[in-house]
Amino acid sequence: CQVCPNGWLFNKGSCYSFQVKPGPWSHARKACEDERALLVVINDDEEQSFLRLHLKQKYYWIGLQDIETENKFTWVDGSTATYTKWGAGEPNNYGHGEDCVEMTPRGWWNDIPCGNNIDGWICEK
Ligand code: GN1
Ligand code: CA
Ligand code: CA
Structure with a gap:
């Protein structure tokens, strides 16, 4: 028995x-939907802390956006x-507009x- 598909992490x-x-x-x-998953929806500090452990110095998209209303x-599941876990001074809609959210290497x-x-x-699925 396996909780998650190969290569997926359980938490x-x-x-x-x-x-x-x-x-x-x-x-x-779209790539997440193709895997019958969603771009990650982060609901609490426990989930945030788990994800942070696996960032490996990279920047990742998360399922959060303000495209429709600045x-x-x-979230991509429809929830507000x-x-x-915004970084200092974020979100700032810098320049000509910033409407999608990344997680930076330290988790902000x-x-x-x-x-x-x-x-x-x-x-996430
Ligand atoms: C700035 O400093 P840097 O490049 O990591 C900005 C972000 C913007 C980003 C756009 C404190 O980040 O808000 O999204 O440029 N950070 C600050 O490239 O202004
Ligand atoms: Ca910004
Ligand atoms: Ca914005």
């Missing part, structure tokens, strides 16, 4: 896949963000342009 009722493949946020979201951050969240090709993404 507290969910399975997680860390993908190191550069691409924009929309690609990351500064209304919504209550728990957050930062809004960046959705079209940026960052290192990868994290799926």
Whole structure:
């Protein structure tokens, strides 16, 4: 018996896949859906701390965005963000607009342009 598919990590009722493949946020979201998963939805500090252990110096997309309404951050499961782990000064919608969220190597969240090709993404199912 196996709790998660090969290559996925188990924590507290969910399975997680860390993908190191550069691409924009929309690609990351689609890639997770293709695996019958979602771009990761982070609900509490326990989940955040678990994910942080596996970042390996990379930047990953998470399932949070404010594309529709500036500064209304919504998860890909449709929920509004209550728990957050923004870095200092974030989210700042820097420059011409930053509507998608990355997790930086030390675990802090930062809004960046959705079209940026960052290192990868994290799926959850
Ligand atoms: C800044 O400093 P850096 O490049 O890690 C900015 C972020 C922006 C990012 C855009 C404190 O991050 O908010 O999303 O540029 N950080 C600060 O590239 O202003
Ligand atoms: Ca924004
Ligand atoms: Ca930012």
